[in-house]
Amino acid sequence: MAETKKVKWKCMIPLEICTQNWHTILLVKAHHPLESTIMVGRYSLPSGCFRIAHLLFSLRVLVLMSVRVAARPGEPPLDVGSIPWLGHALEFGKDAASFLTRMKEKHGDIFTVLVGGRYVTVLLDPHSYDTVVWEPRTKLDFHAYAVFLMERIFDLQLPHYSPSDEKAKMKPTLLHKDLQALTEAMYTNLRTVLLGDATEAGSGWHEMGLLDFSYNFLLRAGYLTLYGVEALPRTRESRAQDRTHSADVFHTFRQLDLLLPKLARGSLSVGKHRGDPGGRGSFSLQGNMGPAAFWLLLFLLKNPEALAAVRGELEQLLSRTEQTVSQMTTLPQKLLDSMPVLDSVLSESLRLTAAPFITREVMVDLAMPMADGREFSLRRGDRLLLFPFLSPQKDPEIYTDPEVFKYNRFLNSDGSEKKDFYKDGKRLKHYSMPWGAGHNQCLGKAYAISSIKQ
Numbered sequence: 001m002a003e004t005k006k007v008k009w010k011c012m013i014p015l016e017i018c019t020q021n022w023h024t025i026l027l028v029k030a031h032h033p034l035e036s037t038i039m040v041g042r043y044s045l046p047s048g049c050f051r052i053a054h055l056l057f058s059l060r061v062l063v064l065m066s067v068r069v070a071a072r073p074g075e076p077p078l079d080v081g082s083i084p085w086l087g088h089a090l091e092f093g094k095d096a097a098s099f100l101t102r103m104k105e106k107h108g109d110i111f112t113v114l115v116g117g118r119y120v121t122v123l124l125d126p127h128s129y130d131t132v133v134w135e136p137r138t139k140l141d142f143h144a145y146a147v148f149l150m151e152r153i154f155d156l157q158l159p160h161y162s163p164s165d166e167k168a169k170m171k172p173t174l175l176h177k178d179l180q181a182l183t184e185a186m187y188t189n190l191r192t193v194l195l196g197d198a199t200e201a202g203s204g205w206h207e208m209g210l211l212d213f214s215y216n217f218l219l220r221a222g223y224l225t226l227y228g229v230e231a232l233p234r235t236r237e238s239r240a241q242d243r244t245h246s247a248d249v250f251h252t253f254r255q256l257d258l259l260l261p262k263l264a265r266g267s268l269s270v271g272k273h274r275g276d277p278g279g280r281g282s283f284s285l286q287g288n289m290g291p292a293a294f295w296l297l298l299f300l301l302k303n304p305e306a307l308a309a310v311r312g313e314l315e316q317l318l319s320r321t322e323q324t325v326s327q328m329t330t331l332p333q334k335l336l337d338s339m340p341v342l343d344s345v346l347s348e349s350l351r352l353t354a355a356p357f358i359t360r361e362v363m364v365d366l367a368m369p370m371a372d373g374r375e376f377s378l379r380r381g382d383r384l385l386l387f388p389f390l391s392p393q394k395d396p397e398i399y400t401d402p403e404v405f406k407y408n409r410f411l412n413s414d415g416s417e418k419k420d421f422y423k424d425g426k427r428l429k430h431y432s433m434p435w436g437a438g439h440n441q442c443l444g445k446a447y448a449i450s451s452i453k454q
């Protein structure tokens with residue numbers, strides 16, 4: 001029963017719904033679109049009805065908020081799907097690559113889709129990516145999304161959390177000219193967790209799955225490298241503590257990691273590639289290294305020719321050093337940096353498996369020029385998505401037999417790194433983008449590559 005004015009539900013745009021007593025009282029503050037007034041209603045509802053009313057109310061709000069029937073002139077083709085508000089969310093969540101391939105066939109290299117109440121403009125022309133990744137934050141923002149994820153997934157608004165500050169704090173460590181210090185620490189910590197765990201297992205041998213192996217050890221060693229060890233100089237006891245502590249951290253992280261994609265998909269319009277940087281803090285970024293190492297090892301194990309080539313390269317390099325591997329306290333950075341065959345294997349394995357969503361929040365109404373001379377308008381509040389996994393990475397025009405692993409795809413005949421790849425007769429600047437590109441390119445790229453190689 002209303003205690004104040006009678007509210008016409010049909011034409012109200014609600015601003016706020018609050019509850020005084022969860023089961024019985026519903027307070028509605030709403031804006032009347034015709035009268036421009038704020039009306040406040042107080043309703044007493046039978047227990048149980050509240051939840052249904054709340055649900056219907058919320059649904060209506062969501063549908064109202066998401067109505068966009070057609071693209072304006074100059075905007076990319078719009079595809080809202082057949083389900084109100086949800087749009088293409090289900091198909092997108094199930095298999096983004098197949099969905100986006102289908103949309104590309106229907107609409108071309110650029111289109112806007114409705115996904116869970118959000119309008120997402122998808123750009124799939126690799127020649128046009130450069131403009132996007134170098135746009136200033138005031139136009140296309142990467143960090144707004146990280147904050148959004150924090151709020152949605154964790155219901156967390158940290159008063160002092162700023163992704164830009166976090167990035168600034170990480171930069172000096174990760175982009176230090178001399179990577180050697182990080183590489184050395186990683187090498188020592190890898191030995192601590194790998195050899196220590198094996199010794200603790202008794203016989204010296206410990207059996208585990210390849211993914212578990214890659215994920216577990218890289219993440220734990222990475223954690224100790226970036227967040228510090230128990231004591232320096234290391235002792236037997238401190239190493240044991242490092243192992244236990246990092247194993248606990250890994251366990252907790254793994255549980256969260258399994259949970260997050262589900263949560264993200266449930267609450268967001270666009271699911272993120274696992275380990276994408278949005279909002280999970282710097283530690284979580286290291287979670288990318290395990291899967292990357294897993295695929296690298298798997299491709300090597302499945303391709304004897306590739307494995308032999310990498311072995312040959314390593315043996316040749318080691319023959320030039322004065323120490324044997326067992327004598328080395330670290331792998332010299334110079335050695336890690338002069339392995340074009342292993343680099344090619346890593347690039348090829350990332351080309352086939354790394355599928356990050358490069359997303360940006362559109363901060364202002366924007367004109368976006370395409371490389372072919374066309375220009376499209378983007379609306380403030382929409383999201384822009386690049387998906388390099390489809391193109392360039394799996395594009396048959398750029399890579400012959402794109403589904404096939406070719407370990408030397410990124411090698412020239414003289415053994416140097418191959419950088420020339422073409423689409424529409426034009427050389428590509430971005431021919432593979434597992435690390436992103438531009439302002440927000442992965443800060444941990446060099447550290448991650450060194451760690452995986454070790």
Ligand code: HEM
Nearest residue numbers: 277285286288289292356358434435436440442443444448
């Ligand atoms: C194989 C491992 C990794 C892959 C494939 C990877 C990939 C990526 C990608 C695709 C982006 C986003 C680019 C964008 O949206 O424009 C990114 C950003 C980032 N990555 Fe990585 N990453 C890896 C490992 C790491 C590690 C180990 C660290 C640090 C410990 C790290 C730190 C970062 C940071 C800080 C950003 C955000 C940059 C910014 O805010 O502008 N990444 N990474």
